[in-house]
Amino acid sequence: MDFNFTEDEQMIIDAVHEIGQEEFEPRASEVAELGEFPWENIEILREMDLFGIPVPEEYGGLEMGFLLWGVVGELLSRYCSTTGSVFGAHMLCQYPIMAFGTDEQKDKYLRPLTSGEHIGAFGLTEPNAGSDAGSVATKAELRGDKYILNGTKIFISNGGVAETYVVIANLDPSKGTRGLTAFIVEKGMPGFEFGKNEKKMGWDALPNRELIFQDCEVPVENVLYKPGRGFRVAMDTLGVGRLGMAVGAVGLAQAAFDAAIVYAQQREQFGQKISEFQAIQFKLADMATEIEISRLMYQKAAWLKDQGESFEKEAAMAKLYSSEMVSRVTSDAVQIHGGVGYTREFPVERYMREAKLFEIVEGTSEIQRGIIANRLLREYRI
Amino acid sequence: MNIIVCIKQVPDTSEVSIDPETNTIVREGVPAIINPFDENAIEQAVQMVEEHGGKVTVLSMGPPQAEAALREALAMGADEAILVSDRCFAASDTLATSYVLSTAIREIGDYDLIFCGKQAFDGDTAQVPPGIAEHLGIPQVTFAIGIEVDGRKVRVRRLLEDEFETVEVKMPALISVVKQINEPRRPGIKAKLAAKKKEVKVWDASCIDADACLCGFDGSPTRVVRTFAPSRNTEGKKYEGEPKEVATAVVEALIAEKII
Ligand SMILES: Cc1cc2nc3c(=O)[nH]c(=O)nc-3n(C[C@H](O)[C@H](O)[C@H](O)COP(=O)(O)OP(=O)(O)OC[C@H]3O[C@@H](n4cnc5c(N)ncnc54)[C@H](O)[C@@H]3O)c2cc1C
Numbered sequence: 001m002d003f004n005f006t007e008d009e010q011m012i013i014d015a016v017h018e019i020g021q022e023e024f025e026p027r028a029s030e031v032a033e034l035g036e037f038p039w040e041n042i043e044i045l046r047e048m049d050l051f052g053i054p055v056p057e058e059y060g061g062l063e064m065g066f067l068l069w070g071v072v073g074e075l076l077s078r079y080c081s082t083t084g085s086v087f088g089a090h091m092l093c094q095y096p097i098m099a100f101g102t103d104e105q106k107d108k109y110l111r112p113l114t115s116g117e118h119i120g121a122f123g124l125t126e127p128n129a130g131s132d133a134g135s136v137a138t139k140a141e142l143r144g145d146k147y148i149l150n151g152t153k154i155f156i157s158n159g160g161v162a163e164t165y166v167v168i169a170n171l172d173p174s175k176g177t178r179g180l181t182a183f184i185v186e187k188g189m190p191g192f193e194f195g196k197n198e199k200k201m202g203w204d205a206l207p208n209r210e211l212i213f214q215d216c217e218v219p220v221e222n223v224l225y226k227p228g229r230g231f232r233v234a235m236d237t238l239g240v241g242r243l244g245m246a247v248g249a250v251g252l253a254q255a256a257f258d259a260a261i262v263y264a265q266q267r268e269q270f271g272q273k274i275s276e277f278q279a280i281q282f283k284l285a286d287m288a289t290e291i292e293i294s295r296l297m298y299q300k301a302a303w304l305k306d307q308g309e310s311f312e313k314e315a316a317m318a319k320l321y322s323s324e325m326v327s328r329v330t331s332d333a334v335q336i337h338g339g340v341g342y343t344r345e346f347p348v349e350r351y352m353r354e355a356k357l358f359e360i361v362e363g364t365s366e367i368q369r370g371i372i373a374n375r376l377l378r379e380y381r382i
Numbered sequence: 383m384n385i386i387v388c389i390k391q392v393p394d395t396s397e398v399s400i401d402p403e404t405n406t407i408v409r410e411g412v413p414a415i416i417n418p419f420d421e422n423a424i425e426q427a428v429q430m431v432e433e434h435g436g437k438v439t440v441l442s443m444g445p446p447q448a449e450a451a452l453r454e455a456l457a458m459g460a461d462e463a464i465l466v467s468d469r470c471f472a473a474s475d476t477l478a479t480s481y482v483l484s485t486a487i488r489e490i491g492d493y494d495l496i497f498c499g500k501q502a503f504d505g506d507t508a509q510v511p512p513g514i515a516e517h518l519g520i521p522q523v524t525f526a527i528g529i530e531v532d533g534r535k536v537r538v539r540r541l542l543e544d545e546f547e548t549v550e551v552k553m554p555a556l557i558s559v560v561k562q563i564n565e566p567r568r569p570g571i572k573a574k575l576a577a578k579k580k581e582v583k584v585w586d587a588s589c590i591d592a593d594a595c596l597c598g599f600d601g602s603p604t605r606v607v608r609t610f611a612p613s614r615n616t617e618g619k620k621y622e623g624e625p626k627e628v629a630t631a632v633v634e635a636l637i638a639e640k641i642i
């Protein structure tokens with residue numbers, strides 16, 4: 001076991017720290033407040049080649065694995081949570097093409113996603129298919145050399161700004177998960193439109209749009225993996241997605257902790273810094289400890305993934321624990337700030353609003369517990 | 383078109399402090415960076431070579447650590463890098479520095495243009511670029527904000543205090559640039575990783591046939607008597623009364639202070 005990063009990895013991590021502090025952090029609150037997609041930050045990630053960390057060099061990536069991808073994602077979320085989420089949602093499109101795509105599909109779609117020329121999104125959720133992904137009702141029908149898609153996806157992160165979409169549709173809803181099929185859909189394909197952008201509790205700068213398919217024609221060569229095997233594509237993608245959620249939660253929690261430990265040493269009450277009260281000290285100690293646990297959990301899961309080993313259970317555990325952790329930590333950060341923490345003058349109230357999302361997306365906490373228990377009961381079957 | 387860019391490694395001034403006891407710059411633990419104007423010089427060279435073909439060679443005189451600055455320049459798109467480094471170069475003033483750099487440039491030989499930054503953030507003299515040009519006997523244009531190539535001629539727009547001036551020179555020539563000339567690129571990770579693998583040539587005095595008498599302390603006529611941070615005199619004196627009387631009083635005070 002080796003906790004050291006290589007010299008190259010450390011150089012990248014240092015570069016992300018620097019750019020995060022110089023460019024992202026100073027604008028993060030403004031980005032969230034204005035609710036405008038952070039194109040400037042995305043441009044910087046592009047320039048720095050950061051969209052290709054785990055992607056093979058053959059397709060323009062750095063081929064440096066998911067552990068480094070996670071560490072970079074954590075830093076992005078720490079310095080600008082919106083940017084971190086865009087980075088994470090992008091992978092939900094990039095990963096399935098990287099893992100399941102044909103050489104032609106990778107050439108056409110993975111390359112621009114890796115250079116960052118194109119942004120990606122992943123469309124699974126529908127009004128009647130959230131936790132229950134098998135209920136996807138968006139229909140795909142083979143007609144000649146095209147599939148015709150009809151249906152609506154909701155909540156899709158990066159929706160509208162993305163050029164490339166991995167969309168899960170059903171060839172035969174009566175077959176449930178065995179009818180699911182993954183398609184690569186391009187923005188601008190006839191019959192593909194965007195619907196409403198959700199107004200949310202937080203994350204105003206992250207688009208969550210409806211994807212509307214009305215007789216949308218998708219060429220057969222855009223089927224990802226095999227017809228009828230879309231559930232496998234979706235589940236593998238969500239495995240990496242959970243890793244991404246854990247990473248984002250740790251980054252956001254770290255940002256809340258950073259703010260809290262500074263404020264605690266500035267604010268005086270009863271003639272002393274509040275950081276001198278044991279009640280505050282214990283909060284800070286618990287926050288930092290929980291963040292560290294969560295960080296080790298996502299790093300272990302990412303490391304397993306990089307070793308080519310099964311990592312789904314560990315990713316689900318990391319996602320479950322860190323998503324609940326970030327709600328506690330951000331809430332404590334508000335508590336340490338007192339009244340000002342509840343105002344929009346300080347970023348911690350935003351962190352608290354943003355934190356809640358982690359317990360819901362990419363499988364709710366309840367669903368994660370189900371996944372983990374399933375695995376455990378299989379492992380320990382008597 | 384072959385362009386040589388002279389770059390200096392300087393302490394990151396945003397993180398520098400002055401020791402109030404000794405009045406010298408506290409250099410310990412301060413990260414070293416490429417002199418910011420030199421980044422503009424590199425950017426300009428890389429852009430022009432991208433447009434006209436040729437190659438960019440970055441050159442620095444300094445201690446072995448200056449290699450990091452040269453690698454950064456390689457990541458920004460320079461093709462070759464040379465560090466001139468020798469114990470006998472230590473304590474060079476601007477005359478000796480420009481002598482050493484000019485001998486290194488002679489050794490490189492084939493060049494059309496030499497780019498420098500307007501001035502160094504630490505030394506701040508802006509004397510090295512003209513020094514290099516004089517040693518090489520080539521024309522120099524300082525404070526460039528725009529450079530246009532026309533055959534073997536270059537038209538350079540200079541940024542002066544309250545005006546622009548356009549001059550035309552024949553190549554080979556030396557040009558020093560101001561920061562408004564361009565926005566230096568941020569090298570990507572791929573370029574940085576590639577730059578780590580490239581060679582940085584290290585030349586000592588013998589490689590460039592430098593005359594030891596003209597380098598380092600011996601080659602430096604500048605004698606530093608004392609360095610100090612200028613004290614901030616916030617105290618002013620106010621003269622009140624009739625304009626004529628006030629004017630007389632002010633002039634007398636200035637004469638008494640030997641200012642006029
Ligand atoms: C900001 C945001 C971004 C999103 N981005 C994307 C995206 O990019 N792509 C995408 O496809 N989707 C996206 N989603 C959708 C998200 O993944 C779903 O909202 C999530 O999976 C939960 O589904 P649901 O909303 O339908 O909740 P429901 O499934 O209706 O869940 C409601 C409640 O019931 C519980 N529940 C449901 N089933 C069970 C069960 N079997 N056992 C116990 N409890 C259960 C849940 O845990 C939850 O508490 C996003 C959502 C949001 C809010």
Ligand SMILES: Cc1cc2nc3c(=O)[nH]c(=O)nc-3n(C[C@H](O)[C@H](O)[C@H](O)COP(=O)(O)OP(=O)(O)OC[C@H]3O[C@@H](n4cnc5c(N)ncnc54)[C@H](O)[C@@H]3O)c2cc1C
Pocket residue numbers: 388389390391417419420423441442443444472473474475476477479483497498499500501502503504505506507508509510511604606
């Ligand atoms: C008053 C004074 C005191 C000094 N004291 C000392 C001392 O105690 N010890 C000592 O060692 N030196 C000393 N020096 C030397 C001086 O600090 C510099 O090292 C050197 O002469 C460059 O001058 P500058 O920094 O003013 O550069 P400038 O002339 O302002 O630099 C302009 C441009 O020239 C180029 N350039 C400058 N230096 C280099 C380089 N080394 N390699 C490549 N390109 C370069 C860059 O393109 C730069 O942008 C002193 C100089 C002066 C004027």
